[in-house]
Structures are given as structure tokens and as C-alpha cells.
Amino acid sequence: MTLHFNGVSFQYNRKAPVLNGLDLVVDDPATVLLGPNGAGKSTLMALAASHLSPASGRISWRRKTATTRRTRAAYRRAVAWLPQEIVAMPRLTVREQVAYCGWLKGMSRADAWDASADALARVDLTGLADRRSHQLSGGQKRRMGLAGALTHSSELILMDEPTAGLDPTQRLVFRNLLETLTNDVYVIVSTHQTEDLADSYRHVVVLDRGAVCFQGSIADFYSHAGTENGGRRKQAEAAYAHFVRGEV
Ligand SMILES: Nc1ncnc2c1ncn2[C@@H]1O[C@H](COP(=O)(O)OP(=O)(O)OP(=O)(O)O)[C@@H](O)[C@H]1O
Numbered sequence: 001m002t003l004h005f006n007g008v009s010f011q012y013n014r015k016a017p018v019l020n021g022l023d024l025v026v027d028d029p030a031t032v033l034l035g036p037n038g039a040g041k042s043t044l045m046a047l048a049a050s051h052l053s054p055a056s057g058r059i060s061w062r063r064k065t066a067t068t069r070r071t072r073a074a075y076r077r078a079v080a081w082l083p084q085e086i087v088a089m090p091r092l093t094v095r096e097q098v099a100y101c102g103w104l105k106g107m108s109r110a111d112a113w114d115a116s117a118d119a120l121a122r123v124d125l126t127g128l129a130d131r132r133s134h135q136l137s138g139g140q141k142r143r144m145g146l147a148g149a150l151t152h153s154s155e156l157i158l159m160d161e162p163t164a165g166l167d168p169t170q171r172l173v174f175r176n177l178l179e180t181l182t183n184d185v186y187v188i189v190s191t192h193q194t195e196d197l198a199d200s201y202r203h204v205v206v207l208d209r210g211a212v213c214f215q216g217s218i219a220d221f222y223s224h225a226g227t228e229n230g231g232r233r234k235q236a237e238a239a240y241a242h243f244v245r246g247e248v
Contacts, residue, residue: 101148
């Protein structure tokens with residue numbers, strides 16, 4: 001039940017490597033990925049989603065890889081991805097765009113259409129289902145992207161900053177959704193929001209300059225805070241500061 005990165009290296013164009021021989025094993029259904037701006041979190045997520053291909057090394061989910069066209073289709077059915085930027089398709093309604101995500105993953109049009117209603121309900125977006133997708137606000141677009149990732153039944157969902165731009169009510173909706181999701185599927189969430197880590201996740205990975213500088217349970221992470229005072233939020237901030245050196 002694991003996501004494996006074995007010796008994975010990646011660089012954009014001819015720039016310096018973002019990941020250089022990264023080894024990482026994630027086998028907890030509720031994992032959060034932390035790290036400063038530019039650490040390589042989005043790159044790691046896009047590689048795990050097979051949207052980017054490593055220059056060297058191997059990535060697998062439950063022994064599936066995405067190295068050929070055929071294996072990539074099966075891999076992408078198993079692994080859903082919510083990227084940081086959600087692109088609205090101007091001629092589609094919100095529900096059509098969500099259903100389209102299911103169809104891209106191999107669902108029939110009818111099944112994808114049916115599943116899209118449930119996915120929209122789970123992100124509290126049913127009321128906007130018939131609106132043109134490009135007319136949504138930033139936070140609404142993010143929720144539409146999340147609904148797209150929920151439409152087909154995947155085994156692992158990678159979410160890149162899913163709560164960025166969400167109002168407090170929608171963050172709560174997301175937190176509740178996460179709780180139910182992690183009973184059935186594996187979820188890896190990249191975020192900068194550390195205040196409620198313990199409510200939503202069991203496992204923490206901290207990435208800094210393309211390298212894993214911490215991996216362990218939530219309790220283990222908090223134990224590096226160096227203080228018992230200040231509540232969970234301050235402890236998470238202190239533990240985070242213990243591991244990272246800052247923006248790249
Ligand atoms: N399309 C791109 N072309 C060239 N370099 C890129 C591209 N995308 C990211 N980078 C670089 O790769 C490095 C890692 O970026 P990445 O977006 O993975 O970091 P991140 O940890 O997700 O950051 P943030 O928290 O700001 O989202 C950074 O140095 C960034 O400038």
C-alpha cells in the first residue's frame with residue numbers, strides 16, 4: 001500500500017536539479033507534505049501523479065509504474081491529482097468539467113456524469129453545478145478541482161495546497177471530507193497551513209531543498225517543537241522551524 005520514490009532526480013529545462021536521487025516511501029493514508037516555498041513539493045506531487053517524468057530513478061504506487069503509455073493510463077486511474085493551478089474550461093459548466101475529469105480517467109460518459117453530482121456535493125458545490133466553470137472564484141475553482149479528483153474511484157489522491165484560498169467554512173468542509181476520505185483511500189496533502197495538522201493527518205513529511213529532512217508520525221513531529229507551551233499551532237510552527245532552512 002505504498003508510494004515509492006527510488007533515487008528520483010528531476011530538473012526543469014537545464015536548471016539545477018529540484019530533486020537529486022530522492023528516496024521516499026509513504027505508506028500512511030493521511031500524510032501531509034510540508035516545506036518552504038521552492039522546496040520541491042509541487043514537483044514531487046506532479047512526479048507522483050505522472051504529470052512529470054523523472055530524469056532518473058523510479059516512482060511506483062502499489063508496484064504500478066507509469067513508464068509506458070499503457071501503464072500510465074492504469075497508473076493514472078489509481079492515482080488522482082489536484083494540481084495547484086486549476087484551469088477552468090471556458091465552454092463547460094462546473095458539472096461538465098468535473099464529469100470530464102472522470103471521463104479522462106476511463107469512465108463512461110454516463111458514469112462520469114452520475115459520479116460528478118456526488119463529487120460536487122462532497123465539496124459543497126452542488127449549487128454552482130450549472131455555472132460556467134470560468135466564472136468561479138479562486139476558492140470555488142479549487143473545490144471544483146477537488147471534485148474532479150474525487151469523481152473516479154482512485155486509490156491515492158495527491159492534493160497540492162487544496163485549502164489555499166478557502167474561507168473558514170470551506171476549510172471545515174474540507175477537513176470533514178478528508179476525515180471520511182482517509183477511511184477509504186490514501187491521501188497526500190501539500191500545505192503551508194500547520195495550525196490543524198493533528199486534526200487531519202497521521203504522518204508528516206518535510207521537504208527542504210529537494211531532500212526529505214523529516215518523516216514520521218504527527219507525535220514525533222511535535223516532539224521536535226522544543227516546548228510544551230503555546231498550543232498545537234505554536235508547536236507545529238516550532239517543529240517546522242527546527243527542520244527547514246527557508247525559501248530556496
Ligand atoms: N515550470 C518550471 N520551470 C522552471 N523551474 C520551475 C518550474 N516550476 C518550479 N520550478 C522551480 O523548481 C523549484 C521547486 O518548485 P516547486 O513548485 O516544486 O516548489 P514548492 O515546494 O511546491 O513551492 P511552493 O510552496 O511555493 O508552492 C523552485 O526552485 C522553482 O523555482
